Amino acid sequence: MIKALGLCLVFASLAAGTSQAQARPKSDDQCLGQAEVRDLVNQNAVLPPEVVLRKARATVGPGAKVLRALLCRREGQYVYRLTLLRRDGRVIHQVVSARPARSDAPR
Known part of the structure; x- marks a missing residue:
């Protein structure tokens, strides 16, 4: 029971630290919403998230x-x-770069 409580506290503190760090992106970062991501993926402008996540x-x-x-x-x-x-x-x-591989790129 105490071990489980300790793990919960560790994960809570990690999550709090992570959310604070993630809440402050670099000043030149402009993060996009789900609809914008979906549009860029449909246009083949960026890799789909599942491809990047699998590699990561x-x-x-x-x-x-x-x-x-x-x-x-x-x-x-x-x-x-x-x-x-x-x-x-x-x-x-x-x-990780979101740029898709281009088959028509010069070699």
């Missing part, structure tokens, strides 16, 4: 859980700002 989970480790995923415009480029929770309890922050 693979790099962070098996069993990683996504706590937050935001599509933002940073320095003229679209990026996903991700917060993941590893199985060992570590919170990982990643910024």
Whole structure:
């Protein structure tokens, strides 16, 4: 019982710290809403969130859980700002390009 309560307090403090850090994006970040993300994905302007999340989970480790995923415009480029929770309890922050691979790009 005490161990469970302790874990709850740890996760609550992590969540509070994460939400505060995420609430203050870089001054030049402009994060988008769900409708805007959906429109950009439909236009093939950005990768779908599920593709980016699958890759991020693979790099962070098996069993990683996504706590937050935001599509933002940073320095003229679209990026996903991700917060993941590893199985060992570590919170990982990643910024991943949202640019889709172009098959017509010069090689």
